[in-house]
Amino acid sequence: MGQSFAAGYMLFLLKGALWTLGLSAIALLCGGVLALVVALCRISTQKWLRLAMAFYIQIIQGTPVLVLMFLMYFGLPALGWSVSPLLAASVSLSVYVSAYLGESWRGAIQSVPQAQWEAAECLALSRTQRMAKVVLPQAVRIATPPTVGFMVQIIKNTSLASVVGFIELVRAGQIVNNTTFQPFLIYMLIAVLYFSMCYPLSIFSRKLEARSGEKSYA
């Protein structure tokens, strides 16, 4: 195996890493939008909506992401829908993200003091206005550090997409390994690549947490 050969494999791994980031971004964006819906339903004035969402969260949190992934990729085609690996991975990761972030954001919204709701209510703001202009902006500040921390989980969990044949970092490594047979080297490289994606996020999350501890809005 020559030097140029190794460089070609390295490039392939990096491309896989790029897809890991891409899939993470999709999961975060789509899952984030769903999570907001989940969080708002969980604090809805309608009891049935709160209960239905609580049920959804329990189901998703009690199911391995891997099983969600299989359900999307192998289950849906059995029902007549053909699903690409990217779509199956995106949908199952988004669903996973929606349940976890939704519950975490609900907590953030509810940790905005009741007195803030009351003050906004007494200024004649509608429920929607109170939520959008008073409560959510404060909840975002509370939710940001744990959300950034959760992005680490998302990045790591995208590796599960390898089982449905989506070529992200792990799948790329498996493919390279199938021709080079250097598993220790290759999986070490993959570990380093994951670490270099996750570590900055962990640091960033911890910094945000420290800053929010100072509780300054200025």
Place this chain on the structure above:
Amino acid sequence: MHSGSEERNHEIVVSLKGVCKKFGDIEVLRGVDMEVAKGEVVAIIGQSGSGKSTALRCIDLLETIDEGSITVYGHEVHKPGVDLRALRQDIGIVFQSYNLFPHLTIEENIMLAPTAVKKLSKADARELAHRVLGQVGLAEKARNYPDQLSGGQQQRVAIARSLAMEPKVMLFDEVTSALDPKLTGEVLRVIEDLAKKGMTMIMVTHEMNFARRIADTIIFMNEGKVWEKGEAGILNNPHTPELREFLQNEL
């Protein structure tokens, strides 16, 4: 100095009749009757647990009542169909804990309701914010955030924020209880100024001297009822032993 009494025309604008309120098994209000005339300044005093803050909160429908009726400027607060947002536009309320919005600057705190509820333009709302801030002596703090202000300043901003909605009646719920004496003075001056301008006000307070000075009517609440009421003179010459005892403990 019973301010505003000249302009008063004895039109009753806030009235509570037989108001009862329970929290679980505890009867907090046990038949409260109260009438407030336009331009009148009413101070409600009494021990903690006497129901004075609850009575105030019922007027703004922050608590629903179990029995009786409350009418505020024609709004029938006790009826299920009351237009909450219309009611709240007529009532301004200031709390002990200021409750400014920490993510907004002082002027944004004040501009929020006029732009969102009354649909004022940003420019008009800003002008309004600066006017009410001037009224409470804090025009220079417009661009600051609440946590950069002292407690007394924050409370004055909370008053300004209420005033910006041009309420017909102001409710003050122990607004100086969280402040040290020096900061209490600056807040009380703002309230006194409002009284002189003829604002109808109901305030729950522990500041006896202040109540004596600016209130037209003092209401002493005890055990969930209006126990004694009258002009400031009742503080010097209480009729009931309960008020006498309360005043002795306050001094």
